[in-house]
Amino acid sequence: MILSIRNLSKQYATHKALDNVSFDVPAQSIFGLLGPNGAGKTTLIRTITQIISLDSGEITFKGEKLNPSHTQAIGYLPEERGLYKKMKVGEQLMYLARLKGLDSQxxxxxxxxxxxxxSMQGWAEKNIEELSKGMQQKVQFVATVLHEPELIILDEPFTGFDPVNAQIIKNEILELRKRGATILFSTHRMESVEELCDNIVLINRSKKILEGRTTDIKKQxxxxxxxxRCNGIIAELPNGMNIVQENHxxxxxxxxxxxxxxxxxxDLLRFLLPQVEIHHFEENIPSINDIFIQLVGENSH
Incomplete structure (x- = not known):
């Protein structure tokens, strides 16, 4: 495991942001950190990046207790844009690269x-404020991965992207994993979770309510x-088989x-075949979005 979170708790005045949260992030994986707004995801990310301190619990990075020296091995793309608006793109990337320990060459x-x-040619002399949201997000993505971190934390990385550029960044995320990086990925876009994440953890109301491999959770x-999908009318089904949804x-x-x-x-096909002409038949496996809605809804009452 590249990252282990153990019994993590954090409180702000009367609000408990994290309540005894534990999970492990396997090395060279894409790990989804999921939860509704206010669940505690941003607080968790800020403890990993050492922006804020823990109240209790422990974080280990590659088997060592997390310490300031580990920041050089971590890349962080925050949900809030952290670029200097009046600074030129080329100067900004150079400045951030030098902060991460790279020499100028x-x-x-x-x-x-x-x-x-x-495809960012010609941007070097432009100020950040001259760029669209999607273009700014590309610059921030590059700044996050320039120093080739072992752990890359991406908080809503597709914000501002059109579908074409979102797919380009998805491909780059997969390529980074292939080259050995681990990606901790926080998003509300469940289709991206389905497409990218090997493992997920779901946090709601400051507590962990689900963790595991994405494929195993869907099976569970x-x-x-x-x-x-068929032509014809289903006249009857035997006991134990029920139509729960129908659409014409x-x-x-x-x-x-x-x-x-x-x-x-x-067994189901044996009853259907004499009655209808079947055009399509598949198991109805719930999506991560379905599971998210079900569990978050249950825990909100």
Whole structure:
């Protein structure tokens, strides 16, 4: 594990931001930090980056207790933009690279690499305030990864991006993992979680309520239901099989049918085939978004 969070708690006056939170981030993985607004995600990130101190608990980085020397191995892209608006892009990237310990020659080499890779040519002499939100986000992303950190923390990294540039950054995140980096990734965009994250942790009301591999969690929340698209009418189903959702589309019908745990999809097909012409049949596996809504809703009451 590159990062271990143990029994982390943090309180601001009367508000408990984190309450005994523990989880592990595997090395060279993309790890999703999820939760609704106010859940404690930003506080957690700020303790990892040592912007704020802990009240209790412990954070270890590569087996060592987290300390100021580890900041050189961490890259952080905050949700709030942290760029100097009146400063030129090239000067800003050089300044931030030098802060992270790169000499000017190596910094120039890496800046040139990323500028070409992300199609940022011609931006060097522009002030940050002249750029669109998406362009500013590209600059901040480059500043986050220039020093090739082992742990990259991305807080809402796709804010301001159109779909094309969002996909470019997703590809770069996957490439960074391939090259050995670990990415701690906080977002409200659940489709990005599905696409990118190997593992997730879900925090709500300052407590951890879910943790595990993304694929395992989706399997855990299966409810033995199947999506069927067909022509014809389903006249009857045996005991234990129920239509829980139905939708009519032009000359087709769509159904979600739930069966008992001891029944198999083949059992369902045996009843359907004599009655309808099946065009599509698949298991109805819940999305991370479905699970998020279910668990956060349950914990809000």
């Amino acid at each position: 190596e910094a120039k080499k890496r800046i040139k690499y990323w500028v070409e890779k992300l 929340y299966k409810n033995h239901s199947y999506k069927v 589309k032009a000359d087709e019908r769509e159904f979600v049918i739930q069966i008992l745990p001891e029944q198999s999809p083949n």
